[in-house]
Amino acid sequence: MRTRPVLMGLRPVALLAICALLLTGCAAGQERTPGQIRLRFQSLAWQKESVDANEQLVQEWNARHPDIQVDYVQGSWDSVHDQLLTSFEGGEAPDIIHDASDDLADFAYGGYLADLRELLPQRLRSDIPERSWETVTFGRGVYGVPFLQEPRVLIAHQKVLSAAGVRMPTVERPWSWNEFRQVSKQITASMGKGKYAVAWPLKEPVSVTLNLGLSAGGRLFHRRGEDSNKVEVDFTAADGVVPRTIHDQVNEDRTASRTALGMGGSDALPGLFGGKYAMVPLGFSYRQQIVQQAPPGFSWTVLPMPVGVAGAVQGVSPQTLSIAQDSPHKREAMQFIDHLLQPANMVRLARGDWMLPTGLSALADPSLRVRRYGWAVGAELARGLRSAPAQSVRGYPEWKDKVATPAYQEYYSGAIDLDELRERLVEDGNLVLARYQR
Amino acid sequence: MNKTSSLARAGQYLALLGYLVFLVFPFLWLISTAFKPARELGSLHPTWIPQNPTLDNFRQAFDEQPLLQAAANSLIAACCAAVISISIATPMAYVMARHRSRLSTAATGWVVISQAFPFVLVIIPLFLVLKNLRLINTLSGLVLVYVVWSLPFALWMLAGYVRAVPIELEEAAAVDGAGRLRTLVSVTGPLLAPGIAATALFAFITAWNEFFFALVLLKTPEKQTLPVVLTHFLGAEGVADLGPLAAAAFLATLPSLVIFALIQRRITGGMLAGAVKS
Numbered sequence A: 001m002r003t004r005p006v007l008m009g010l011r012p013v014a015l016l017a018i019c020a021l022l023l024t025g026c027a028a029g030q031e032r033t034p035g036q037i038r039l040r041f042q043s044l045a046w047q048k049e050s051v052d053a054n055e056q057l058v059q060e061w062n063a064r065h066p067d068i069q070v071d072y073v074q075g076s077w078d079s080v081h082d083q084l085l086t087s088f089e090g091g092e093a094p095d096i097i098h099d100a101s102d103d104l105a106d107f108a109y110g111g112y113l114a115d116l117r118e119l120l121p122q123r124l125r126s127d128i129p130e131r132s133w134e135t136v137t138f139g140r141g142v143y144g145v146p147f148l149q150e151p152r153v154l155i156a157h158q159k160v161l162s163a164a165g166v167r168m169p170t171v172e173r174p175w176s177w178n179e180f181r182q183v184s185k186q187i188t189a190s191m192g193k194g195k196y197a198v199a200w201p202l203k204e205p206v207s208v209t210l211n212l213g214l215s216a217g218g219r220l221f222h223r224r225g226e227d228s229n230k231v232e233v234d235f236t237a238a239d240g241v242v243p244r245t246i247h248d249q250v251n252e253d254r255t256a257s258r259t260a261l262g263m264g265g266s267d268a269l270p271g272l273f274g275g276k277y278a279m280v281p282l283g284f285s286y287r288q289q290i291v292q293q294a295p296p297g298f299s300w301t302v303l304p305m306p307v308g309v310a311g312a313v314q315g316v317s318p319q320t321l322s323i324a325q326d327s328p329h330k331r332e333a334m335q336f337i338d339h340l341l342q343p344a345n346m347v348r349l350a351r352g353d354w355m356l357p358t359g360l361s362a363l364a365d366p367s368l369r370v371r372r373y374g375w376a377v378g379a380e381l382a383r384g385l386r387s388a389p390a391q392s393v394r395g396y397p398e399w400k401d402k403v404a405t406p407a408y409q410e411y412y413s414g415a416i417d418l419d420e421l422r423e424r425l426v427e428d429g430n431l432v433l434a435r436y437q438r
Numbered sequence B: 001m002n003k004t005s006s007l008a009r010a011g012q013y014l015a016l017l018g019y020l021v022f023l024v025f026p027f028l029w030l031i032s033t034a035f036k037p038a039r040e041l042g043s044l045h046p047t048w049i050p051q052n053p054t055l056d057n058f059r060q061a062f063d064e065q066p067l068l069q070a071a072a073n074s075l076i077a078a079c080c081a082a083v084i085s086i087s088i089a090t091p092m093a094y095v096m097a098r099h100r101s102r103l104s105t106a107a108t109g110w111v112v113i114s115q116a117f118p119f120v121l122v123i124i125p126l127f128l129v130l131k132n133l134r135l136i137n138t139l140s141g142l143v144l145v146y147v148v149w150s151l152p153f154a155l156w157m158l159a160g161y162v163r164a165v166p167i168e169l170e171e172a173a174a175v176d177g178a179g180r181l182r183t184l185v186s187v188t189g190p191l192l193a194p195g196i197a198a199t200a201l202f203a204f205i206t207a208w209n210e211f212f213f214a215l216v217l218l219k220t221p222e223k224q225t226l227p228v229v230l231t232h233f234l235g236a237e238g239v240a241d242l243g244p245l246a247a248a249a250f251l252a253t254l255p256s257l258v259i260f261a262l263i264q265r266r267i268t269g270g271m272l273a274g275a276v277k278s
Helices: A004-025 A048-064 A080-089 A105-109 A122-127 A130-136 A158-164 A177-191 A205-216 A237-251 A265-273 A284-293 A330-340 A343-353 A372-384 A396-413 A418-436 B003-034 B056-064 B067-098 B102-114 B119-132 B139-164 B167-175 B180-209 B212-217 B226-233 B242-270
Strands: A037-043 A068-074 A096-100 A145-149 A152-157 A196-198 A221-223 A231-233 A277-283 A300-304 A314-316 A319-323 A385-387
Touching: A037 A048, A037 A330, A048 A068, A048 A330, A048 A343, A048 B056, A068 A330, A080 A096, A080 A105, A080 B119, A080 B212, A096 A330, A122 A330, A130 A145, A130 A319, A130 A385, A145 A343, A152 A158, A152 A205, A152 A284, A152 A372, A158 A177, A158 A277, A158 A300, A177 A196, A177 A237, A177 A277, A205 A237, A205 A314, A205 A396, A231 A418, A237 A396, A237 A418, A265 A277, A265 A284, A277 A284, A284 A300, A284 A372, A300 A372, A319 A330, A330 A343, A372 A385, A396 A418, B003 B242, B056 B067, B056 B226, B056 B242, B067 B102, B067 B139, B067 B180, B067 B226, B067 B242, B102 B139, B119 B139, B119 B212, B139 B180, B139 B212, B167 B180, B180 B242, B212 B226, B226 B242
Parallel strands: A037 A068, A037 A096, A196 A277, A314 A385
Antiparallel strands: A096 A319, A145 A319, A152 A277, A152 A300, A221 A231
């Protein structure tokens, strides 16, 4: 019969599969010595150097603490929120949780994360500046330890800028937003047709706009009272400085590429390498990709972002380490966090991720002050890093996805004007936020 | 053949060609990317053929992540899900197709509706149930979920295949003296084989590609499946380690392609072939 071989072919597969299933079903659980504590540490480190640094630190801890063993589990930035939410609901969350501070608000308010105030060692508390602690403070509690952060910087094609003869900005004397527009015109004129001074990769425009907006005095989110969790959106003139600069560069000055607006940061790099763009605003950690992918001889430099009346300040959402409320070993978990964030170890983690440590002792490490790859510029910028404006706003994710992202995208592409942008961010935005703050 | 129908035929072939290009393009680009060195990935003028092809991405992917173990986990989960789904769905589909009643109509309706449930709606209750059964962080638990998830569609698909088998064949077998079981095993079963193979393939591929349940239900690295491990090449804000990611993703597509290539001819060629005597 013609069809018989299909069934015959499936038979061994079926037997194999059923045997494997039975075997794997019996293999759950971990070996445990009596009296030994096992902690699960879910890390989101993903670059090889970073994973290596984390794994080494865990191994060092395990070697020194046979009674408190840590299991390293790699998570993923892409799906961490949903995964954690399910784990919290099911009572199966990792003891030590790596995440970003802007993802913590719902978990903190939901009671899933331990308040660390009683657990934090004084060394850690005093080594990390208050402005970083603000990013993990929700209500009165502290729900994570901020340990890595990155400013946004301009990655620039050194030769193109030199050829245009523009003043190179420094951390002490950065460009103003107005000067940036003028400089961009000069650079574009020197580059020739079809080339642009700037590429703004704004696939996700909201956090970039809000975080850079701090430099112009923008806040966008305003609390109703000192201790109130109720927040309203208000779009002042200061909030308009950064969006207007980007809009005008794209639509009036023609100094910024229109096609780059829909790109992610990585997508814009080939244009930078190929001389199509002279400058790309990117997160500090993108330097690793540039080192890996830039063609031989490509001369690049790290410049500070332009500033407004508020000076060289930016919003950031640091990477954090939290402890699950359900963890039965919170003190031991904090001991491990303290080990992981010893100044020398924080430096190892920062170098592995190409980011900046929050701890002042780690930040002073000479290896993070070298000029090579712009480390010194980043370290200098660390002083101006503040809590991102949207940090603790309940309902922010929905406001961002449903209201702000399309509104900013339309504004930057020239489809709507600044008044329409303001109206949508404020009126539609406040309706969304109100649902979360009843 | 007149001129109009020739043109129509040409248009159909053109549309088919366009569709094939549309389907194949991402896969070819994936292969191309997997063999490109990092500097070519950052080129403003990317080429189809890598100028300096390298295996470094594959080396790096294997070096950084436990791909073989993850592939073995995926293979076990997908094979088990396919076999169990088929074992359950085949007799149920036969009953649904041959004995039409209000109950089987309602069951069919439920099958269709169940496909519309989003994962996030069921994941937390499911998680709690599996936790009580001590099936969190086991491949058995994952297989159970995959079976439950793929069963409705497998059932629906197989019922269609059963309906396509002429009932006259079963009646003829009965007239010739074959009992119910003999008829099912010797007449209907073989004719259903291509459908069973196609449905098994569907269940296999669904389980092989599934990400969210595996992400949530498997806790330890040694249990994780391939789609979960692939996300470890992704950073925050969509940054990716593109070369190793492409290399690993290319390897992840191979088992599905191999299995499909092995049984595809039988699926397309076997349906009802030689079933009716003239």
